[in-house]
Amino acid sequence: MAAVLERLRVPPESLIVENGIGCDDYNKIAAQFCDIGAGITSNMINADLIxxxxxxxxxxxxxGRLARPLIEYLVDGRYVGLDTTKSSVDWCTQEYSDVPNFEFIFANVFSNDYNTDAPLKASEYRFPLDDRSFDFVWSTSLFTHLVFEDFDNYIKEMSRVMKPGARCWNTYLLLDSVALELIDILxxxxxxxxxxxxxxxxxxxxxxxxEAQIAxxxxxxxxxxxxxxxxIEDIRYGPWSGxxxxxxxxxxxxxxxxxT
Ligand SMILES: C[S@@+](CC[C@H](N)C(=O)[O-])C[C@H]1O[C@@H](n2cnc3c(N)ncnc32)[C@H](O)[C@@H]1O
Known part of the structure; x- marks a missing residue:
């Protein structure tokens, strides 16, 4: 039973491979999926962001790497995940069908890397969500796959759906003076x-x-x-650039x- 529960809402190998998360050792990658999701969300909770x-x-x-560890915590709240990969959204919708306050939305927008058939540009996409309806908005490893015009629109949309005083937390490969000095070595x-x-x-x-990789x-x-x-409240640099x-x-x- 414990083994079954441990694997609950952990994607199967076929989806892990399709999403480019890895393809070597499924057990190792599945364990990382759980550990990384739990690590990031517990940092957010400890920082009072959620x-x-x-x-x-x-x-x-x-x-749903960050959705999975939030089920137990977000008891009176609401989680919405939005993604342009239909197979991911379909899988999450099915896996979380017993969690009424968790919802997954398919954003049918063009991505050279993830959704090449979509008719709509990400730079023209309006999130199907109400203005000022979220207390916290985040993305992990999304803005490393969006060209600047798409990123600009997504920040606009994030801001539109955030309540006044709400925070957003997004990961990037940022080109500041330190990273730019290290680019040639990289x-x-x-x-x-x-x-x-x-x-x-x-x-x-x-x-x-x-869209394969953008800083x-x-x-x-x-x-x-x-x-x-x-x-901007804070910028925390990671080691990606060296x-x-x-x-x-x-x-x-x-x-x-x-x-504001
Ligand atoms: C590197 S994965 C990260 C997935 C997830 N955030 C995580 O940390 O496990 C990037 C994700 O961004 C999604 N994506 C790429 N372009 C997008 C867009 N324009 N709108 C919504 N999702 C997008 C991809 O489908 C993919 O699931």
Missing amino acids: KPEYSVLDVGCGL NAKNTRHNLPHEVHGGRVRSLENP LYEAMVIDTHNKYGLE RKHNVRAGGQDVVIAVK
Whole structure:
């Protein structure tokens, strides 16, 4: 029974492979899926970003890595996950059908990496959610796959659906002066974080598929938050660029902002 419960709402190998989470050792990847989700959400809870009665929105929710550990905690609240990969949304909708306050929405928008048949651009997408209806909004590893125009619209939409005083918490590969100094070393190493090409708003790994990996200029990320009424509260840098000092655990950088 314990083994069955442990595997509850853990995606099957086929979906893990389809989503590019990994393909080597399913048991190891499934355990990481649970541990990373639990680690990130417990940090959010400990930082008072999520409370049991909050309405929360997970943009680019994937296979529910951060939804799973919140079931027990968000007893009086509401969780909405939104994603452009239909198979992920369908699987989550089925797996969480016994959790009435958890909902998953398919965002049928174009993504070169995830949804190539969609008719609508992400830069023109309006989240099917009410204005000022969420206490906390986040994304993990979403803005590493959106070109600048799409990112701009998603920050606008996040701000629209946030209540005044609500916070957003998003991960990025941010190009600040430190990361920019390290770019050449990073590119020479030819890792998954190499970013040889300049595009509007950032640098990408591949010009043919900019959504495969994009880093955004920090100054433009800050300006975009300000443009849509989001005041930056904190920026915590991760070690992805090779930065050595004052780095947070976890790979990417995090920007936290409050709706004014
Ligand atoms: C690297 S995965 C991260 C998934 C999840 N946040 C996690 O941490 O497990 C990126 C996710 O963003 C989703 N995505 C990409 N572009 C999107 C868009 N324009 N709108 C909504 N979701 C998008 C993908 O379908 C994918 O599930």
